[in-house]
Amino acid sequence: MSLPLLPFPSGCVVARLVRREKRFFVHVLIDGKPDVAHTNNTGSMLGLLRPGAPVLLSPAQNPERKLRWTLELVWCGTAYPRGGFWAGVNTSTPNRMLEAAFRAGRLPWAEGYTAFFREKVRGESRLDGMLEGPGMPRLWVECKNVTMAEDDVALFPDAVSARGLKHLGSLESIVAAGERAAMFYCIQRPDACCFGPADMIDPAYAAGLREAVGRGVEVYPHLAVLSEAGIDLRSMWLPLV
Structure with a gap:
């Protein structure tokens, strides 16, 4: 069996969630003993943080880091390891996945592009990726992590995102200048068959996304x-609703 595009490091453990504290700390039980893990997810993680739920923790790669564990996955369902599924909550995953999938030839919408650049500045925004290819317009990509779903629809965002709305405006200006611009939504849960903006969470972002699509910004929601x-x-992306 081939390795996944983003393999976890050795030494991961399955723990039990106790509670989230503030934004960046998650209290867990590892083999029944209390510990604290770091989470980089500043969203609400709506519907995911159930006390007692299994969570997958990866060991910190920096031995000097204060917290030795990072929250990667949260189990959704009634029973582990069957009767549910993992949801990915590490918000660094979409950026890393974009590059890994590009280099593996897994992004049909990026065919013909040969070079990938991380975190390129365009105007007042720093965008997650920029692609170049011979005879092709530059392709600018912004990445977002999706962990919320309702009635088989993956939804973003799970909290108000003024920064995300600003990025949509930057992408619109790129298209107006004659280049390509795209949103890459990495849907880190399997129970969705389409994607849409979360009007009930952030109506301004939802309206902004629809406006951006109308002005030529491309949208690629991929299931992890x-x-x-x-x-x-998965190479093929979900339809936008």
Whole structure:
């Protein structure tokens, strides 16, 4: 079996969630003993943080870091390891996945592009990726992590995102200048068959996304494939609703 595009490091553990504290700390039980893990997810993680739910923690790669664990996955369902599925909550995953999928030739909408650049500045925004290819317009990409779904629809955002709305405006200006611009939504849960903006959470972002699409910004919501071994990506993207 081939490795996932983003394999987890060795030493991961399955723990039990106790509670989230503020934005960046998650209290857990590892083999029944209390510990604290770091989470980089500043969203609400709506519907995911159930006390007692299994969580997958990866060991910190920097031995000097204060917290030795990072929250990667949260189990959704009634029973582990069956009767549910993993949802990915690490918000660094979409950026890493974009580059890994590009280099593996897994992004049909990026065919013909040969070079990938991380975190390129365009105007007042720093965008997650920029692609170049011979005879092709530059392609600017902004990445977002999706962890919320309702009635088979993956939804973004799960909290008000003024920064995300600003990025949509930057992408619109790129299209107006004659280049390509796209949103890459990495849907880190398997129970969705389409994607849409979360009007009930952030109506301004929802309106902004629809306006951006009308002005030529491309939208590519891809389903991630999650396991305790790592994270992979389906090449075909979900329809936008």
